[in-house]
Amino acid sequence: MKLSPYLQELLAGQCHHPLRTSSDCEFLVLDIESKTGEHIGLNTMKRLLGFIDDEREPRQTTLDVIASYLGYDSWETLKVFDDRSNSSFETSGNEVRTTDLHAGQRIEVKYLPDRRYVLQYMGDRHFLVQTSENSKLQVGDTLTVTHFVEGYPLLIESVVRDGQSLGAFTAGKVQGIRFRLM
Numbered sequence: 001m002k003l004s005p006y007l008q009e010l011l012a013g014q015c016h017h018p019l020r021t022s023s024d025c026e027f028l029v030l031d032i033e034s035k036t037g038e039h040i041g042l043n044t045m046k047r048l049l050g051f052i053d054d055e056r057e058p059r060q061t062t063l064d065v066i067a068s069y070l071g072y073d074s075w076e077t078l079k080v081f082d083d084r085s086n087s088s089f090e091t092s093g094n095e096v097r098t099t100d101l102h103a104g105q106r107i108e109v110k111y112l113p114d115r116r117y118v119l120q121y122m123g124d125r126h127f128l129v130q131t132s133e134n135s136k137l138q139v140g141d142t143l144t145v146t147h148f149v150e151g152y153p154l155l156i157e158s159v160v161r162d163g164q165s166l167g168a169f170t171a172g173k174v175q176g177i178r179f180r181l182m
Contacts (some may be wrong), residue, residue: 001057002050003066007078010070011049011175022051031069038065071112071174090125094150096181098125106130106182109154111172119143125157137169151176 012019015031025045033039040062046052063075072078085117095109103123110116118131122142129141136161137143137159152164154171171177 001048001055003048007070008049009149010173011066014070019049022046025049025051032065036068038068040065059178067076095147096179097147098145107148107179108182109148109171109177109179111154111177112175116173117171120144135171137171139168143169148177148179150178 008019009034011028014131015028017027017031018024019028021026026042029040029042031085035116038061043052043136044062047054047056048058055082067073067078070078072083080087099108101121104123106118106119107121107127108116114134116131116133117135117137119127122128125144125146127143127145129137129139129143132139138161140161143162145154146157148154153173155178156169156171159166159169
């Protein structure tokens with residue numbers, strides 16, 4: 001079994017290290033053990049990331065350790081999220097599209113572990129960051145966003161800081177975002 005590209009991206013983000021070579025797996029295994037207290041074998045991780053061609057199924061406990069490392073209660077919970085990430089959004093009803101907002105309206109966005117933004121809608125899918133707590137985004141940044149969906153990552157098409165484009169940004173990759181209109 002090989003983990004999906006999405007889960008591989010989450011693992012790389014969690015350990016703050018690219019997972020491009022089999023030697024990167026060693027870094028990941030050590031990080032998982034230091035953060036969860038659980039050990040995953042190096043060859044098991046290489047199989048899960050596709051560096052060893054082997055279709056053996058990993059143990060459930062191994063999958064649960066990976067889920068725990070990524071901030072989920074169990075592999076089953078993580079797998080539901082992963083399955084949704086590989087298809088179109090199926091909202092639970094708590095979704096806001098920028099076309100539903102009016103200029104000047106504000107939205108508060110939160111996600112784990114302790115991130116919080118207050119964004120003011122400027123029109124034409126653009127938001128001004130008014131408040132930013134524990135985040136790479138800064139007050140004054142301009143964001144381009146099409147919609148907000150509870151429990152899913154916030155996909156920011158572009159971030160502009162001091163007139164310079166910083167590119168795309170994804171917030172709340174692990175467990176998604178919560179938001180409320182203000």
